[in-house]
Amino acid sequence: MPFILRRLAFYVVAAWVALTLNFFIPRAMPGNAVQSIMDKFPNLQPSAYKALEAMLGVGHPGSLLSQYGNYLVDVAHFNFGTDVQSYPASVSSLLAQTIPWTLTLVGTATVIAFFLGTALGILAGWRAGGWLDRALPGLMFLQAIPYFFLALVLLELLALKLHWFPIAQGFNGELVTPGWHWDFIVNAIDHSALPALTIVLTSVAGWMLQMRNVMITTIGEDYVVAAQAKGLSSRRVVVTYAARNAILPQLQGFGLALGYVVSGALVMEIVFSYPGIGLLLLNAVDSNDYPLMQAIFLVITFTVLFANLIVDLVIVFFDPRVRAREAAR
Amino acid sequence: MSALSALRNLWRRLPLKARIGAVLMGVFVLAAVIGPEVTPYDPSYQNPSPSLSMQPPSSAYLLGTTQSGQDVLSQLLVGIRLTLELALLVGVIATVLSVLVGVSAAFLGGFWDEFLSLVSNVFLVIPQLPLLILLLGYLPQKGQLATILVLAGLGWPWGARVIRAQTLTIRNRDFIAASRESGEKSWRIILYEIIPNEISLIAASFVNTVLYAIGASVALAFIGLADLNSWSLGTMLYWAQSQQALQLGAWWWFLPPGIAVALIGTALVLLNTGIDELGNPRLRSARGTEKIAGHRVWPTDPTPVLAELVGARSRVGAFLHSFSRDSLLDDTSVGGDLR
Numbered sequence: 001m002p003f004i005l006r007r008l009a010f011y012v013v014a015a016w017v018a019l020t021l022n023f024f025i026p027r028a029m030p031g032n033a034v035q036s037i038m039d040k041f042p043n044l045q046p047s048a049y050k051a052l053e054a055m056l057g058v059g060h061p062g063s064l065l066s067q068y069g070n071y072l073v074d075v076a077h078f079n080f081g082t083d084v085q086s087y088p089a090s091v092s093s094l095l096a097q098t099i100p101w102t103l104t105l106v107g108t109a110t111v112i113a114f115f116l117g118t119a120l121g122i123l124a125g126w127r128a129g130g131w132l133d134r135a136l137p138g139l140m141f142l143q144a145i146p147y148f149f150l151a152l153v154l155l156e157l158l159a160l161k162l163h164w165f166p167i168a169q170g171f172n173g174e175l176v177t178p179g180w181h182w183d184f185i186v187n188a189i190d191h192s193a194l195p196a197l198t199i200v201l202t203s204v205a206g207w208m209l210q211m212r213n214v215m216i217t218t219i220g221e222d223y224v225v226a227a228q229a230k231g232l233s234s235r236r237v238v239v240t241y242a243a244r245n246a247i248l249p250q251l252q253g254f255g256l257a258l259g260y261v262v263s264g265a266l267v268m269e270i271v272f273s274y275p276g277i278g279l280l281l282l283n284a285v286d287s288n289d290y291p292l293m294q295a296i297f298l299v300i301t302f303t304v305l306f307a308n309l310i311v312d313l314v315i316v317f318f319d320p321r322v323r324a325r326e327a328a329r
Numbered sequence: 330m331s332a333l334s335a336l337r338n339l340w341r342r343l344p345l346k347a348r349i350g351a352v353l354m355g356v357f358v359l360a361a362v363i364g365p366e367v368t369p370y371d372p373s374y375q376n377p378s379p380s381l382s383m384q385p386p387s388s389a390y391l392l393g394t395t396q397s398g399q400d401v402l403s404q405l406l407v408g409i410r411l412t413l414e415l416a417l418l419v420g421v422i423a424t425v426l427s428v429l430v431g432v433s434a435a436f437l438g439g440f441w442d443e444f445l446s447l448v449s450n451v452f453l454v455i456p457q458l459p460l461l462i463l464l465l466g467y468l469p470q471k472g473q474l475a476t477i478l479v480l481a482g483l484g485w486p487w488g489a490r491v492i493r494a495q496t497l498t499i500r501n502r503d504f505i506a507a508s509r510e511s512g513e514k515s516w517r518i519i520l521y522e523i524i525p526n527e528i529s530l531i532a533a534s535f536v537n538t539v540l541y542a543i544g545a546s547v548a549l550a551f552i553g554l555a556d557l558n559s560w561s562l563g564t565m566l567y568w569a570q571s572q573q574a575l576q577l578g579a580w581w582w583f584l585p586p587g588i589a590v591a592l593i594g595t596a597l598v599l600l601n602t603g604i605d606e607l608g609n610p611r612l613r614s615a616r617g618t619e620k621i622a623g624h625r626v627w628p629t630d631p632t633p634v635l636a637e638l639v640g641a642r643s644r645v646g647a648f649l650h651s652f653s654r655d656s657l658l659d660d661t662s663v664g665g666d667l668r
Contacts, residue, residue, distance in 0.1 A: 014451045021460070029467035127627055137346060137599065144540075144594025146547055149566065149587035156575055213605070256453060263458030267548045271570070281459070285466055285552050293466050297459040304456050 003322050007312045011305045018301040022294050023071050027064075037288050080295035091295045094280060099299065102276030105192050106265045109199035110258070117204040118250055121211020122243045128216055136212070139205035147264035151198045151271040158194060165194040195265075195272050203261055210253055214246040221245075248319050255311040259304050266300075347603020353596035357589070361413040364406030372403040372560050386581050393581035396572050404560045405585050411473065411561040412543060413593070418477050419542035423484035424535045430485060431492030432519055435500060446493065449486035457483055461545060465554045472556045476549065480542050488534035495530050499523055533604045540597045547590055562586040 034049060074080070080091035124133040142150070159165045218224065219242050227241045269278030277296055284292040316322050340348070375397040384394045393401050434445035464479050465471055499505065500523070508518055524531070549555055550563025553571075557564055569575075569583035 010447075010450065011454075013447065014454050017451050018455050018460075022463070025463055025467055029464075130627075137349075137595075140598045140602075141591060141595045144598055145591040146544060146551075146587070146594075148548065148551055149583075149590065152570070152575055152583055152587065156580060160575070160578075209602070259454065259456030263456050263548070264544075266458060267551060270552070281462065282552055285462060285554060288466070290466065293463055297463045300459045301455050305454060308454055 003325070004312060004316055007309065011309055015302060015305055018298065018305075019072065019075065022298055023068055026290065026294070037290070075298065080291060080298075091291050094292065095277070095295060095299055098275060098277045098280050101274065102265070102269065102278065103303070105195055105269075105274065105276060106199065106262060109196040109265070110203065110261050112196070113200040113203040113261075114207055114254060116200065117207025118211045118247065120204070121208040121250075122215055122238065122246070124208060125212040125215025125219065125246070126238050126242070128212075133212065136205070136209060139208060142201055143203070143205035143209075145202060147198060147202050147268040148271050150202055151195070151268045154194055154198055154201075155271060166191050192274070195268060195274055198268055199261070199265055202264065203257075206257065207250070207254075211246060211250050214249050215242060218242045218246040248315065251311060251315050251318065255308040258307055258311075262300060262304060342607065344603045344606045346599045346606070350596045350599030350601075350603060353592060354600065357409060357413065357593050357596065360406060361410040365410050368400075368403035368406045370400040370403045372399060372407045373558075375399060385579075393579070395568065395582055396574075396577075396579075401565075401582060401585060404565050405562075405589060407560045408562045408565050408586060409589060411559060412546065412563065412590075415473060415477055415480075415546050415561070416539045416542040419480045419484060419546075420535050420539035422477070422481035423538045423542075424488060424531060426481065426485035427488030427534060427538075428492055428524070428531060430489040432496050432523065434489070434493045435496035436515065436519065442493075445489070449489045449493075452483065452486040453490065457545065458548065461549060462552065462554060465549060470556075471554055473559070476546055476555060480545055484538050484541055488531075488538060491530060491534060492527060495527050496523060499526050529604055529607065533601055536597050536601045536604070540594060540601075543590060543593060543597075562590050 038049060078092045080095070120132065124130070124136065127133060155167065159167045224237060224241050227237045232241075266276075266278035266281060268274075269276045270282045273279060277300065280292065281296050283289065284296065343351070386393045395401060395404075430445050430449065434442045434449075461479060461483065465476065468475050468479075505518060505522055508522055513522075546555070546561070547563035547566065550557075550561055551566050551570065553567055555561065555564055555567070557567065563586075565586040566583060569579070569586070574580075574582040
């Protein structure tokens, strides 16, 4: 089976596992989710009990198998039910409002952090023992800080004390109205600069450390020595010989680390009151809004799986060995 | 006595980074052990006196007080214990699980290997935090034990993957074949031959899991998915955030727990890079440049050719040199360069 088809099959399995977990967790967990929702919202009528049961699937209408079938059909139609907290909005409409924010912010910041970290890692690995390499332990401290805590500190220093950045939210509702026009875009970028900076600062050290380590191992390889012996310029040896090969494990790591970065970024959004999925998730947790929590889990998982698939495509593009192995078959 | 000297030997072999990490970690473990015994106040005691609300650090309250007059230092000392306790337990359980899964996948081979590898890879690629939130959100009690079990239940795949790969290579070494030929049972080979050879890998995966457990548990508590009546570093941050410590300018309230988390994290990362460097000498920090005949030479530069280096002088140096007797003898060009 070609590499990319094999990966695709793997992601389908992973997606199925996530779907199934999502189906069984509410049914297998101890405790009464419906009751806890009723407790949170005292103004709900007792008749809402049955409706909530049906929504969470704990009332067991029909056999488990038919429930599972219905559930899969619902998910395929992006039908995640009605939201408990902001009734009668549907969960999918809430998701549609927040996903673009998170995707733009986390996507852009992660890509910036990846390229910056990789570039710095190349330099640190090539000049092992140089000033950049010796700065690594300091950067590790940055990496060890939880995303949301760095967000708190940056907010205190740069927004509250120095007034360089706006304090919270995705845009200033008093100045601009959301839409595709210049004022709004500038305002939104202004507001997302600090959250993006937080993501870049905390994740850059990880990429850098990994790239440095792979670079150091790669530089010891014979073909790098051979390239130097040929008298190629240092720049050419670094870029086309050492870094070109060292970037492959880095790409694989990118796929795996993505889930971690996204998780961290979600919690960070809370600190900035950024109108993304993270804030939605916090509200869902606060109010025991189970349908929303479940939908968010699925959406995030599917996004990460999709991003992983793209990374795999990039790997096929970058690594001729993957293609050669297929051609040999 | 021999165990002690073995320990001392290990300490000497550890790279500097790992030693700094170990010392830093030791400080926090010490704080976790004796901290709750030496807290100056009851961390939950809400001092009713309004003059003690949100006090900046003073001699009576070394790290200041919260909005309801609770002592931040006492909370921190109790919190470090709870957080470390949770993280270490998660580390132990998850590492045992990953050794079990990793070794049995590599040893059983065939279907079981495919199956166990698939399961670990699937759980690696599914983002952890939303799943953790879902699991804990549905739990009626979000106490310490529930968090430990859920975190450990999701924390093993990375270790399992690494250990499986290592077991596969060790399995094909000659000494394993030899012990199998001599009639050793499989479990004996695993326990006495394979696992001791993977101990540095297992240690690294333990440290990583502890790191993950601290990050995840603090994040979960920050969202409010923890026992909010207990004091951990995460719940401290939760209360600081939900009672607007930042907006009220009470930096002494949210900085200490966050810095503690960051320092514990740094200690663990340093320990781990140290363990890495122990196994892979190439990663150890090189000394950087060396001066050869007045030129800064990096380890990665091509080996300098000495004949070229003789005349490598600055312009002024070359000018002065031209007056000397040596300049009549050597025939290198003035100001010859490395490249």
